[in-house]
Amino acid sequence: MGNNISDIIERYLKQIIQKSQAGVIELQRSDLAELFQCVPSQINYVISTRFSIEQGYVVESKRGGGGYIRIRQLRFNDHQPLAQIVQSIGVSLSQREAEGMIERLEREEIVSRREANLLRAAVHRDTLRVELPSRDELRARLLAQMLTALFAAKADEG
Incomplete structure (x- = not known):
């Protein structure tokens, strides 16, 4: 029944x-829970499992009394490379793999030199002082989120 x-x-x-x-909606978690007569954690579960970056959605949420959830659908034709790039990152990424990917994004002019430098700094091993394999998993999540934010910002600009 829960799955239903x-x-x-x-x-x-x-x-x-x-x-x-x-392609953007903003809603209250509590309103949805009331509408579907379920607990708010059920709403969180649906959003986190079915509205991920890989599935073409960016989710922002603000907790608290006036808390909301904003779900933005990334239009595939606006972001042709995004889904493929994010998917290719996977769940773990070594520093060498990350640098190779960032270099390619810069070379293909998907990101600017400045954006590439920021991405490199954020995912560098000196920044991510965490033991392996956690560091490579954190690097993959960070890079996927930062690229998604960049693509969303570029879509808003035009």
Whole structure:
């Protein structure tokens, strides 16, 4: 039964995202939980498992009394390389692999030199002072999130 309610919530959210002009919706977690007569953690579960970067969504949330969840659908034709790039990052990335990827993004002018320098600094082993394999997993998540933020910002600009 729990799986069924997750499917219903997912379908509902995807429908309202489709209807929104910009592909962005903002909602209250508590309102959704009330609408579907479920606990707020069920809403969190659906959003975290079915609205990931790999699935083409950026989710921002603000907790607390006036807390909201914003879900933005990344339009595939606007972000052709994004889904493939993020997918190729995977769950773990060595420093050498990350530098190779950033170099390629810069060479293909997907990111500027300045953006590439920021990405390199953020994912460098001197910055991520954590033991392996956690460091490579953290590097992969950071790079995926930063690239998603860059692509979302570029989409907003034009």
